[in-house]
Amino acid sequence: MNNRLRILRAERNWSQADLAQKLEVSRQSVNAIETGKYDPSLPLAFKLARLFDTTIEAIFSDQP
């Protein structure tokens, strides 16, 4: 699954560690999601969407 997490994070000038702290997860988790190695659960996806004030579909896409 593709995602725009790195772009959204860069727009806010947040490091992976900053985002991890806001999500209350490890930096490894943020890295794994950004690189597409791990697809987050629905609760974490909703948390991401709320944090970036957008929708889950605006962050994640199953299209190449």
Added chain:
Amino acid sequence: MTCNPFHRNNSPAIRRYTTGIALTMGGYLLTVFGTATFVNHHHPHGITVYLLSALPAFCIFAMLAVVVTYLRDEKDEYVRMLMVRSLLAATFVVLAIGAYNDFLRSFGDLAPLPPFSQWVAFWFVFAIAQGIQHCNAASPRNNENE
């Protein structure tokens, strides 16, 4: 970020897990060597032998409880998934070693493995699996534009 195979987060869950595993591992070693020493010196028979043999197994159940509690309490789902993968890897390697050893024994070509060898193999494979996964997660390829 450099690879640190011993990387761990500092969540309350991992602290409780580390303490719990250390205590249950200590208990396991004490029961293994305690029961072996007792049996070698007193040569018990019957129900006593069965009860003594069960003591180390109780410590392994306690370890299982510690791991299950950690998996229930860890809030970081990715770290939790890495732990589950490592536990599965360790479980299947130990099952494979056990099966291999059992078949060799049944064919009469091998003496039994030491009593706690599977326990050592389990935690060894678990540690290797955790190290590989954490190094993989921290590899430079995965940290572009951090």
